[in-house]
Amino acid sequence: MTATSHLRVALVFCLAVVGIPASLEAQFGPLASPGQAAQARSQEELDSYLEIVGATDARAIVQRVKVFVSEFPKSELSGAAYQYQLQAFERLNDFDGMLAAGEKALAADPDSLNTLLALAPAVANRAAARPDRVQLLSQAESYALRALDGVDKIRVPRELSIEKWNLRKHEMQSEAHGVLGVVAFQRGQSPQAIRELEMAISLAPRPKGVQFLRLGLALAAAGKKDDAEQNLRHAAALGPDSVHNVALDQLKKLNEGQRTPW
Amino acid sequence: MCVAALPAQSPPGRSVSPDSSGIVANPHVDISELARSNRWKEVAALADRNHRQKPEDPTALYWLGISRLKLHEPVGSVQAFRAAEKLGLNTALSHEGLGLGYYDLNQFFLFEEQMKKAAALDPRDSTPYFYLGLYRWTIRSDAAGALEFFDKALQLHPDDWKSLYQAGNCFEHLGKLDEARDRYAKAITLVEKNRDAFGWPYQGMARLLLDEKPEAALEFAKKAVSLQPDEYSNHVILAKVYERLGNLPDAIREAESATTRNPNDSTSRYALYKLYRQAGDPRAAQALKEFQEVKMLYDRD
Numbered sequence: 001m002t003a004t005s006h007l008r009v010a011l012v013f014c015l016a017v018v019g020i021p022a023s024l025e026a027q028f029g030p031l032a033s034p035g036q037a038a039q040a041r042s043q044e045e046l047d048s049y050l051e052i053v054g055a056t057d058a059r060a061i062v063q064r065v066k067v068f069v070s071e072f073p074k075s076e077l078s079g080a081a082y083q084y085q086l087q088a089f090e091r092l093n094d095f096d097g098m099l100a101a102g103e104k105a106l107a108a109d110p111d112s113l114n115t116l117l118a119l120a121p122a123v124a125n126r127a128a129a130r131p132d133r134v135q136l137l138s139q140a141e142s143y144a145l146r147a148l149d150g151v152d153k154i155r156v157p158r159e160l161s162i163e164k165w166n167l168r169k170h171e172m173q174s175e176a177h178g179v180l181g182v183v184a185f186q187r188g189q190s191p192q193a194i195r196e197l198e199m200a201i202s203l204a205p206r207p208k209g210v211q212f213l214r215l216g217l218a219l220a221a222a223g224k225k226d227d228a229e230q231n232l233r234h235a236a237a238l239g240p241d242s243v244h245n246v247a248l249d250q251l252k253k254l255n256e257g258q259r260t261p262w
Numbered sequence: 263m264c265v266a267a268l269p270a271q272s273p274p275g276r277s278v279s280p281d282s283s284g285i286v287a288n289p290h291v292d293i294s295e296l297a298r299s300n301r302w303k304e305v306a307a308l309a310d311r312n313h314r315q316k317p318e319d320p321t322a323l324y325w326l327g328i329s330r331l332k333l334h335e336p337v338g339s340v341q342a343f344r345a346a347e348k349l350g351l352n353t354a355l356s357h358e359g360l361g362l363g364y365y366d367l368n369q370f371f372l373f374e375e376q377m378k379k380a381a382a383l384d385p386r387d388s389t390p391y392f393y394l395g396l397y398r399w400t401i402r403s404d405a406a407g408a409l410e411f412f413d414k415a416l417q418l419h420p421d422d423w424k425s426l427y428q429a430g431n432c433f434e435h436l437g438k439l440d441e442a443r444d445r446y447a448k449a450i451t452l453v454e455k456n457r458d459a460f461g462w463p464y465q466g467m468a469r470l471l472l473d474e475k476p477e478a479a480l481e482f483a484k485k486a487v488s489l490q491p492d493e494y495s496n497h498v499i500l501a502k503v504y505e506r507l508g509n510l511p512d513a514i515r516e517a518e519s520a521t522t523r524n525p526n527d528s529t530s531r532y533a534l535y536k537l538y539r540q541a542g543d544p545r546a547a548q549a550l551k552e553f554q555e556v557k558m559l560y561d562r563d
Contacts, residue, residue, distance in 0.1 A: 041371060046369060050340065158527075
């Protein structure tokens, strides 16, 4: 394994510990235009949808969405249902299931930031280990760019204050730039990766250890050892344990690299 | 008016008791008494306990539905009402409660269906028509359609000042100002008689009088603010009246109150910007910037 490919694997791990960016509040949260909300056409249809909303077990959610879409194939709520399924597949670490559910969710609601920002990091994360890596990286990039575009165009529900919206907006932008950074890194475009990952950190209301870990790894790959070391130490300090351990491991490798250049 | 306002806009004199006695399972605790005192968490806990003790009793589920609705848990509310319905509960109040739960979930098709069932089961009850009118007006912006429902509600309950106010508001929107004034005046008479803290018809009247009789408008606008001081739109109208009377300092104070109470409303932000500009206040530039930000975020087409 080359140093760069080793770092790629580490970066993939970084994404794996990030988790899902936003809790799903599909359909029932505050809406900017309630009059345009997806409507159930029968009580039974909504009962079935509420069974998905109320379920906590990931396998049960996957199954209930299957039942829902088979019983109500033309439901306006199917896009929101697939969002729940996407999240459930993510919890089950079922990447193919995620992709399929995400594509169906996007077919119903192409501008859903929840879906785009759930799919983008998941796809970027898994791309390295897949034969269709090139295509998946393009997909992840496309999702992230669409999310960035959508964040700027969204009409915000009045229930959300400007301050809270700006926080949420910066979180989403940070998430999308983080994905673009990972994609660039996977493509071997270190300067672009560093720019995007720095942007992700600057936008995050409270940057996480994993974001410094990603940046540290990208800087290391670009041969910027001092900056890499600084970011890896920051990542180790912020944690959590999984990030702390990877950061320390990478710091060790970085210092070994002094004696044995990559 | 926001979406969540509908359940809060119950017509006057409503009881939430179902058609049964309201005494459920535990004979020592009257659940409807707790409901009358708005002790909804206790109602929910008791209803839940009663439901566990007597799963076949739809009344316990009714109370569970109502209490969860009041506690802003619409998913739980709808599920409880639906379970009650499946056990055979079929009353005007249960359909009304279920309809309001659907409304809170933005399920307007099902909301309308339930309100129509409630109206059919109790043809003397004006409440479903009031809610249907409010939905037509606030969500669909259909003043003419809403007016038909408010008129129907008023046929059944002529002293319902909330329906009178809403009908006046629809007439005002349709440009029928004499009719609007008549409904606001009637609503005001009833509000004063019942000493209710309902400022909306005063605000409406102030709006109608603003250009022709600003001094008279001032009294109504002040009354609206005194009755509902936390309602930002009352302060907007009072600011406009003060502006019309050439009293810029008080107009600015009221516009500032409006933006403090509802920072996300572009109308009051714009009113404040205009007032600062008229007064030569250097804060005008910042107010304009804030207005543009709010407009772009919340009023984007």
